[in-house]
Every structure is written in structure tokens, then in C-alpha cells.
Amino acid sequence: MVNDAMDIETAEKNLKQLDHAEQHYFNRQVWKKKKKLCVFFVGGIFANTQPTAITIMEMLKDEVRTRSYMNAIVQNKHIFKDKVVLDVGCGTGILSMFAAKAGAKHVIGVDMSTIIFKAREIVEVNGLSDKITLIQGKMEEITLPFPQVDIIISEWMGYFLLYESMLDTVLYARDKYLVKDGLIFPDKASIYVAGIEDGDYKDEKIGFWDNVYGFNYSPLKETALSEPLVDTVEMKAVVTDPSLVLTLDLYKCTVEDLAFSCPFDLVARRDDFIHALVAWFDIDFTACHKTVRFSTGPHTKYTHWKQTVFYLKDMLTVQQGEKIECSLHNRPNEKNRRDLDIKIEYRLETEDPTRKAEGTCLYKMC
Numbered sequence: 001m002v003n004d005a006m007d008i009e010t011a012e013k014n015l016k017q018l019d020h021a022e023q024h025y026f027n028r029q030v031w032k033k034k035k036k037l038c039v040f041f042v043g044g045i046f047a048n049t050q051p052t053a054i055t056i057m058e059m060l061k062d063e064v065r066t067r068s069y070m071n072a073i074v075q076n077k078h079i080f081k082d083k084v085v086l087d088v089g090c091g092t093g094i095l096s097m098f099a100a101k102a103g104a105k106h107v108i109g110v111d112m113s114t115i116i117f118k119a120r121e122i123v124e125v126n127g128l129s130d131k132i133t134l135i136q137g138k139m140e141e142i143t144l145p146f147p148q149v150d151i152i153i154s155e156w157m158g159y160f161l162l163y164e165s166m167l168d169t170v171l172y173a174r175d176k177y178l179v180k181d182g183l184i185f186p187d188k189a190s191i192y193v194a195g196i197e198d199g200d201y202k203d204e205k206i207g208f209w210d211n212v213y214g215f216n217y218s219p220l221k222e223t224a225l226s227e228p229l230v231d232t233v234e235m236k237a238v239v240t241d242p243s244l245v246l247t248l249d250l251y252k253c254t255v256e257d258l259a260f261s262c263p264f265d266l267v268a269r270r271d272d273f274i275h276a277l278v279a280w281f282d283i284d285f286t287a288c289h290k291t292v293r294f295s296t297g298p299h300t301k302y303t304h305w306k307q308t309v310f311y312l313k314d315m316l317t318v319q320q321g322e323k324i325e326c327s328l329h330n331r332p333n334e335k336n337r338r339d340l341d342i343k344i345e346y347r348l349e350t351e352d353p354t355r356k357a358e359g360t361c362l363y364k365m366c
């Protein structure tokens, strides 16, 4: 414990030295995934370098997320048996412990947060200290006790898959440590987009700025439009078929693939209005005996990632079967690579000139 207290001090000092973008990411990566910052670990020794217990609980309680990892790992003992496993961004060590339970020869968990000192205690009280080594530090800066690992496990996904995601860190670990023909859990991620009817909410969130106590606040309306909203979307709001805009194969993709442009069509399922596009992602663990898969879409169970809504400037009026030609361009922000600059273009071509619409919207996730 005395050693850990000294380690915590050093870790906190190092974290303060991270450049601004990294600190920003670090302070928000887990915290963003919760509603309120209110409960702190007793003693306050972790200052602002560690997520709160309530944040951690929300992530662990996200059954779709945590159970999918558990099923993918624990139900595939034949894959994990006697393997060296690396858990990138191990947090409290939950995935590391799944891997140890699945028979891994040794698991190395890495996390730059001081949460790792709690993880060490958790691993110890669960009798797994001889199977799991936890290293505090940035994945990109530490050296592993093994030159190579057989399997990488990581929960790296952010909102809209890529916002504040640590996929680049996983790819770094893959290129540096994964043995040839090694496995990655999960190994496939896909982003989908659909059109939604969301008039009431758009009025509340965007229309609000038209009249603020009798004043025209339209300059802030543009800002509001440029900020994608992370929220749950009901399935009944979805007006079009979904379209796939990105698939990442984690064995092959590179950081360059995180900037992408994709043209896609949205076909209306019914006559309705479209106020926004909704995006979500699916995750696959294809290395499993039977692929484990989960979705964060409106059609399925709640996850803490919810969905991401991009309001359009126009309201589109569509008839069943009509097609909206769209394109989505995403790139990491130049100043903070974990923020995103997104552009969506749309064009509704109809024979009815009153319903034709075309536009370009710019969004920032920061």
C-alpha cells in the first residue's frame, strides 16, 4: 500500500505533464460515459485522475457491453487457455479477470489512470495477482514484460464509435506486441446511420434559440446544430432503412482509416418528416467459436453509448421508397485527435419541387 501511494503520487505528477489534449481526453474518456459527477472514492487520493465509483459502476452495469465481453472471453476458454493476453485500457481490470478465468497463462493490464491501483487491489482480493500484472502508464510509453502477446482485449469505443475512442492506442499495441496470427477481442466495428422524425425534440433543442425571452438568439442556433446529441432514440422515430457507413477490421485497419468519407443512400420506409440522422455502432468478436455481437442501435437494448443524433438544417418531407443521397465525412480534429470534425451532405431529389432539399452540415464532437 505504501508503494502504491508513492506510485499514485508519481502517476498523478506524470499525468499533469501530459499535453493538454491528452489530459482532456484522459479526464473525459470514462467520465463522459455517465450522467453526473457526484461520488468520489473515499479519501480523495485519486484527485481528478480517476473516474468516480458511480462512473465505473455505470460502465460495469452496462450489461450489453460487459456481458458481451464476458461471453466472448469466458465462453471461449479453448482460445484463451495458456495464452498471454494484453488488456489495453484495463480500468478496474474486469476484462483482465475474465481472461484469467478463461485460462490465460498471463494477463497484462495497462491503464494510464490511477484507477489501476484500485484494480490491483481488486485483482488481489479475487486471488488473481499471480495471473495478472497491472501496469500504470500510457500504452504508448510503457514497456511490457512480454515481448509479444497472443491476444489483445480492449473496450476502446467512444460515442459515435470514434469520439474520444482509444482505437489508435489499440492499433499501436497491435502493431508493437501482437504475435503473427494473434487475436483481437473485439475485432470488427461498424457504424450505421438512419433518418429520424424528431420534430418535438428538435424544436426544444434547436428552435429554442429563435426566441429567448423575446430576443433572436439565432447565432447560438448554429452552434446548437453543430453539436451532435448523444441520446436514446426510439425505434418508432426511425423513418428510413439504416445504411452502413464504416466497417473497421481491427486486424487490418490503420489510424489513417479513422478519417473517412462515405457516400450512402437512405430509403424512406414510410411517408414522414426527417429532422435528423441517427448514428450507432455494432461490435463483433469474430474470433469466438460462435461470433459474439452487440449493437448500440435504437432497435435494441440500451447501452451507455446511447445513439448520436445529427440535426439537419432542413426538415425533409419524404414519401415511402424515396431516396436521400447522403455522404458523411469524418476526421479527427487537428488540435485534439480524440475530438471529431464531421460533415454530412444530403440531397432529396423528388418530382415534387416543393419537397426538393439539399444541404451541408458541419458538426464538432468535442
Ligand SMILES: C[S@@+](CC[C@H](N)C(=O)[O-])C[C@H]1O[C@@H](n2cnc3c(N)ncnc32)[C@H](O)[C@@H]1O
Pocket (backbone or CB within 6 Å): 029, 030, 059, 060, 088, 089, 090, 091, 092, 093, 094, 095, 110, 111, 112, 113, 115, 137, 138, 139, 140, 154, 155, 156, 166, 169
Ligand atoms: C472505457 S475504459 C475501459 C475500462 C475497462 N477495460 C472496462 O471494460 O471496464 C478505457 C480505459 O482506457 C484507459 N486509457 C485510455 N487511453 C489510454 C492509453 N493511451 N494508455 C493506457 N490507458 C489508456 C482509460 O484511462 C480508461 O480507464
